[in-house]
Amino acid sequence: xxxxSKIEACxxxxxxxFHPYVVAAEAKGRxxxxxxxxxxxxxTPKAFFDAVKxxxxxVLEYAPSTGVEAYLEAVRDYYAQAVGIRLExxxxxxxxxxxxxxxxxxxxxxxxxxxILVPEPFYPNYTTFxxxxxxxxxxxxxxxxxxYRFARRERIExxxxxxxxxxxxxxxxxxxxxxxxxxxxRLLADIAKEHGLFLISDEVYRExxxxxxxxxxxxxxxxxxxxxxxxxxxxxxxxxxxARVGAMISRNKDLMTQAMKICQGRLCAATLDQxxxxxxxxxxxxxxxxxxxxxxxxxxxxxxxxxxKIPGVRFSRPEGAFYVMxxxxxxxxxxxxYFLLEEFEDRGETVMYAPGEGFYxxxxxxxxxxxxxxxxxxxxxTRAIELLGLGIEAYNxxxxx
Amino acid sequence: xxxxSKIEACxxxxxxxFHPYVVAAEAKGRxxxxxxxxxxxxxTPKAFFDAVKxxxxxVLEYAPSTGVEAYLEAVRDYYAQAVGIRLExxxxxxxxxxxxxxxxxxxxxxxxxxxILVPEPFYPNYTTFxxxxxxxxxxxxxxxxxxYRFARRERIExxxxxxxxxxxxxxxxxxxxxxxxxxxxRLLADIAKEHGLFLISDEVYRExxxxxxxxxxxxxxxxxxxxxxxxxxxxxxxxxxxARVGAMISRNKDLMTQAMKICQGRLCAATLDQxxxxxxxxxxxxxxxxxxxxxxxxxxxxxxxxxxKIPGVRFSRPEGAFYVMxxxxxxxxxxxxYFLLEEFEDRGETVMYAPGEGFYxxxxxxxxxxxxxxxxxxxxxTRAIELLGLGIEAYNxxxxx
Numbered sequence: 185x186x187x188x189s190k191i192e193a194c195x196x197x198x199x200x201x202f203h204p205y206v207v208a209a210e211a212k213g214r215x216x217x218x219x220x221x222x223x224x225x226x227x228t229p230k231a232f233f234d235a236v237k238x239x240x241x242x243v244l245e246y247a248p249s250t251g252v253e254a255y256l257e258a259v260r261d262y263y264a265q266a267v268g269i270r271l272e273x274x275x276x277x278x279x280x281x282x283x284x285x286x287x288x289x290x291x292x293x294x295x296x297x298x299x300i301l302v303p304e305p306f307y308p309n310y311t312t313f314x315x316x317x318x319x320x321x322x323x324x325x326x327x328x329x330x331x332y333r334f335a336r337r338e339r340i341e342x343x344x345x346x347x348x349x350x351x352x353x354x355x356x357x358x359x360x361x362x363x364x365x366x367x368x369x370r371l372l373a374d375i376a377k378e379h380g381l382f383l384i385s386d387e388v389y390r391e392x393x394x395x396x397x398x399x400x401x402x403x404x405x406x407x408x409x410x411x412x413x414x415x416x417x418x419x420x421x422x423x424x425x426x427a428r429v430g431a432m433i434s435r436n437k438d439l440m441t442q443a444m445k446i447c448q449g450r451l452c453a454a455t456l457d458q459x460x461x462x463x464x465x466x467x468x469x470x471x472x473x474x475x476x477x478x479x480x481x482x483x484x485x486x487x488x489x490x491x492x493k494i495p496g497v498r499f500s501r502p503e504g505a506f507y508v509m510x511x512x513x514x515x516x517x518x519x520x521x522y523f524l525l526e527e528f529e530d531r532g533e534t535v536m537y538a539p540g541e542g543f544y545x546x547x548x549x550x551x552x553x554x555x556x557x558x559x560x561x562x563x564x565x566t567r568a569i570e571l572l573g574l575g576i577e578a579y580n581x582x583x584x585x
Numbered sequence: 586x587x588x589x590s591k592i593e594a595c596x597x598x599x600x601x602x603f604h605p606y607v608v609a610a611e612a613k614g615r616x617x618x619x620x621x622x623x624x625x626x627x628x629t630p631k632a633f634f635d636a637v638k639x640x641x642x643x644v645l646e647y648a649p650s651t652g653v654e655a656y657l658e659a660v661r662d663y664y665a666q667a668v669g670i671r672l673e674x675x676x677x678x679x680x681x682x683x684x685x686x687x688x689x690x691x692x693x694x695x696x697x698x699x700x701i702l703v704p705e706p707f708y709p710n711y712t713t714f715x716x717x718x719x720x721x722x723x724x725x726x727x728x729x730x731x732x733y734r735f736a737r738r739e740r741i742e743x744x745x746x747x748x749x750x751x752x753x754x755x756x757x758x759x760x761x762x763x764x765x766x767x768x769x770x771r772l773l774a775d776i777a778k779e780h781g782l783f784l785i786s787d788e789v790y791r792e793x794x795x796x797x798x799x800x801x802x803x804x805x806x807x808x809x810x811x812x813x814x815x816x817x818x819x820x821x822x823x824x825x826x827x828a829r830v831g832a833m834i835s836r837n838k839d840l841m842t843q844a845m846k847i848c849q850g851r852l853c854a855a856t857l858d859q860x861x862x863x864x865x866x867x868x869x870x871x872x873x874x875x876x877x878x879x880x881x882x883x884x885x886x887x888x889x890x891x892x893x894k895i896p897g898v899r900f901s902r903p904e905g906a907f908y909v910m911x912x913x914x915x916x917x918x919x920x921x922x923y924f925l926l927e928e929f930e931d932r933g934e935t936v937m938y939a940p941g942e943g944f945y946x947x948x949x950x951x952x953x954x955x956x957x958x959x960x961x962x963x964x965x966x967t968r969a970i971e972l973l974g975l976g977i978e979a980y981n982x983x984x985x986x
Contacts, residue, residue: 185781185811186750187843188696188718194846228645236857237638244629244827280681280829283851291717295589296697312850316692317589318719349587380586410586426645426856428681442588445595449713450684454855455827456637 194315198308198542205525206536214529217560217568219537222358224506224559226423226476235463236456244455249447251278251431252458258465259416259431266468267390269403277432277443278453281425282388282417285432286313289413292442293382294319299347300384303334305509305543305550307358307386322348323545328511328553331500332360335368340375350382351375355402356389356504359543359555363393363503366400373405373412382439383408386415388430389505391473392480409435420506422464423476429453429461480506486562490569494576508556509540512576515583517541517554523582524575535571595716599709599943606926607937615930618969620938623759625907625960627824627877636864637857645856650848652679652832653859659866660817660832667869668791670804678833678844679854682826683789683818686833687714690814693843694783695720700748701785704735706910706944706951708759708787723749724946729912729954732901733761736769741776751783752776756803757790757905760944760956764794764904767801774806774813783840784809787816789831790906792874793881810836821907823865824877830854830862881907887963891970895977909957910941913977916984918942918955924983925976936972 199220206216250256256273263269279285286309294300296318302310304323314321322343326332334340340351351372355364364372376383385402393399402412417430434440484502491497496513514520517539524534540553558565600621607617651657657674664670680686687710695701697719703711705724715722723744727733735741741752752773756765765773777784786803794800803813818831835841885903892898897914915921918940925935941954959966 185694185783185837185840187693187839188699190696191693191843191846194850196842196846197849200849223644223646225644227643232645233640239634242628243624243626244633244825245624246826280685280855281852284681287851292588292592293586295591295719298589309850309852312846316718316847318696382586424645425647426853428853428855436586438588439586441597442592445592445597445713446717448598448601449595449710450688451682451710452827452829454681454829454858456858456861457855460857 190316190318194312199538202521202525202536205522209525209534213532215533216525217533217535217564217571219535219556219558219568219572222557222559223425224420224423225561226479228424229422229464229467229472231463231467232422232424232427232460236460239456239459247278247452247455247458249452250444251276251453252455252462254462255429255458258462262465262468263401263403267399267401269401271403271433274440275433275435277440277447278458279430279432280453281419281428281430282386282415283309283430284453285415285430286310286386288432288443288446289384289415290314290317290319291446292439293349297347298349299345300349301340301343301351302545303332303353304545305332305359305540305553305555306545307354308542310352311545319349321545325546328498328500328509332357332362332509335364335371337371337375344379344381348379348381350384352384352386354386356393358389358505359507359509359538361500361502361505361508363395363397369400369402370405373402373408376411377408381411382413383411384413384415388415388417388420391421392477392506393504394477394481394484395503403433411436413439418461418464424461424464427457427461429457480558482562483558483560483565484508486565487556487558487569490566490573494569494573506558508558509553510556511553514552514576514579516551520575520579523579528575528578530571530574533567533571535568535575537572591717591719595713600939603922603926603937606923610926610935614933616934617926618934618936618965618972619961620936620957620959620969620973623958623960624826625821625824626962627880629825630823630865630868630873632864632868633823633825633828633861637861640857640860648679648853648856648859650845650853652677652854653856653863655863656830656859659863663866663869664802664804668800668802670802672804672834675841676834676836678841678848679859680831680833681854682820682829683787683816683831684710685854686816686831687711687787689833689844689847690785690816691715691718691720692847693840694750698748699750700746701750702741702744702752703946704733704754705946706733706760706941706954707946708755709943711753712946720750722946726947729899729901729910733758733763733910736765736772738772738776745780745782749780749782751785753785753787755787757794759790759906760908760910760939762901762903762906762909764796764798770801770803771806774803774809777812778809782812783814784812785814785816789816789818789821792822793878793907794905795878795882795885796904804834812837814840819862819865825865828858828862830858881959883963884959884961884966885909887966888957888959888970891967891974895970895974907959909959910954911957912954915953915977915980917952921976921980924980929976929979931972931975934968934972936969936976938973
């Protein structure tokens with residue numbers, strides 16, 4: 185039986201191939217410290233569970249296709265109060281996490297041979313969401329030395345052609361930790377407008393910024409309202425990844441109408457999780473957000489301090505999200521990862537990260553880079569980075585470097 | 586900005602256009618009885634809510650991409666105990682309801698110009714799931730007089746060509762209420778095998794059968810294991826539509842590997858709902874299923890009795906699910922629906938159903954048919970069918986028939 189050529193061109197998670205080696209290392213009694221997983225250990229606010237427990241309807245009914253009203257209102261009010269943006273309920277569609285919002289947008293705007301500009305390195309699952317539509321990622325190149333900044337007219341415009349349908353950005357950035365400046369956001373909005381492109385802005389890490397800046401969103405650029413689609417989610421904001429409640433937000437009525445076809449087709453997102461998510465937004469205070477941000481800042485500092493101690497490692501200090509890309513003084517970070525799992529240990533411990541190549545669309549790029557997710561406590565992170573340093577040393581010694 | 590031609594070819598729910606008329610009728614103080622909605626009013630078992638309330642993890646984490654282990658095990662054990670089919674955990678993938686299972690299967694096997702055979706009338710959302718892949722529904726024709734039966738070799742095989750990838754059936758049937766016999770299931774498995782087609786069997790209404798037959802599944806035909814994909818869900822079985830927990834089940838390892846790419850891409854289905862769904866399967870007893878089935882049987886009987894009283898109405902007695910297709914003695918059931926909402930009332934009440942045309946792939950078919958969903962109590966159903974009869978009479982009188 186034949187499969188779709190589009191799904192065949194998609195790939196399984198690149199991190200998956202290491203799983204048997206992790207199992208083998210653990211079987212040898214080794215502890216593997218994980219810098220590869222984006223699952224935060226911060227407690228989910230009780231407000232979520234309380235709301236779910238108080239749900240008293242005898243029948244767990246379908247939610248409306250566009251979302252539970254209380255959730256849509258909570259998202260609207262959050263944007264008004266915390267981000268300073270006025271939305272109508274019709275601009276918001278409840279989705280299964282940011283993931284489904286992306287799947288829906290891609291299905292609405294892409295088809296065979298269409299191109300979408302994505303600054304690399306980027307979140308690898310974008311490739312799947314785009315690939316199943318027949319669309320193609322056209323990477324906007326960046327350099328680690330330059331902090332992966334890409335929002336420059338001369339870098340983006342030459343990539344635009346008649347197949348280009350959209351620009352997709354993650355801000356704050358996964359995996360780069362880069363936060364776009366006001367000038368950069370403005371420029372992206374201008375380019376999208378001038379070239380008639382959708383500007384898809386994945387803003388699920390909005391609150392996690394370290395520069396003291398006000399919360400921002402691409403939705404601020406009202407003159408580009410027809411172009412902008414925001415992807416949002418409660419996953420990172422409230423450490424509630426398993427709730428799978430997100431939103432697709434756009435003032436482009438035609439886009440929302442197309443999206444509605446898919447929303448109606450799959451009936452609705454989970455009712456109870458939307459009830460919980462509404463409570464999370466109602467519970468949210470600046471103090472809560474500051475607490476989460478400060479906790480991530482401590483973790484970032486632990487990682488930065490650790491990385492600075494490793495000879496030859498280069499990285500840009502993260503401005504947001506909970507990731508940092510680092511360039512290591514090795515030939516190939518995949519090979520190093522195998523070495524760390526199979527041959528290396530220090531006091532019974534070793535470390536795992538996400539090799540950089542999986543975050544690039546351009547073949548061969550990122551081979552000496554890694555992504556570190558700092559979602560555990562500072563002490564564990566410090567030790568994990570120490571292990572990384574020791575592992576690099578042992579690996580290069582073994583290879584006669 | 587351009588949209589995908591595939592999404593543009595998809596349609597909004599055909600029932601949507603009646604919404605303003607319902608609002609207008611209600612504004613005039615009329616009560617609209619609904620025979621158009623597939624949302625049962627049967628209570629969701631407390632087991633679901635209890636399990637959700639007892640969830641004590643401090644962090645609502647991502648579930649594994651293929652599903653929460655307790656849920657996968659519960660599905661496996663349900664198939665072993667209730668249906669008599671042995672499955673491995675790797676044959677089962679947790680999805681957002683049956684809907685996402687269908688979306689994933691279609692994305693794995695269909696691309697531009699591929700065809701999928703679907704007996705009509707069929708569940709309209711299939712068209713969206715298939716349409717976004719670029720695939721095309723090729724309807725297997727049926728006749729109302731023949732109870733919409735389609736599983737005959739001479740009816741199916743002439744439709745198979747080099748573009749055909751799969752046969753998709755709903756059993757028990759929505760909207761037809763037809764239950765496939767063992768001989769029909771066997772024939773479908775044979776045809777799929779002989780022609781190298783996937784056989785996608787949507788079995789979400791499995792327990793709701795009225796003929797005293799044992800539970801069945803296309804998975805029984807182990808010789809067609811490579812062909813068969815079952816779509817399942819807790820929505821109807823446990824009246825928990827808003828949980829959005831389903832499953833894609835297949836012993837075809839290659840298909841499951843392709844599906845895994847999408848599963849990993851969207852990360853996971855909602856954690857808490859899977860915990861609740863696992864509890865539903867653990868709670869399930871033959872007595873519970875018999876109670877639900879008997880309740881639907883009473884409702885079916887109320888509808889059947891009512892329809893028999895309306896002159897000129899033809900229908901086949903439903904064998905399963907909670908729907909019946911009826912052929913009405915009118916020129917156009919959409920026109921009748923507008924009449925019922927705008928002009929008709931009896932003691933302040935009127936009625937709404939799903940016009941038949943939306944369930945057909947062949948243009949023009951189903952124009953004098955309707956789908957009735959019997960998901961409310963027998964007294965309300967009796968009154969709704971009475972209103973339908975009075976409405977037909979008034980409509981035909983007005984039109985001089």
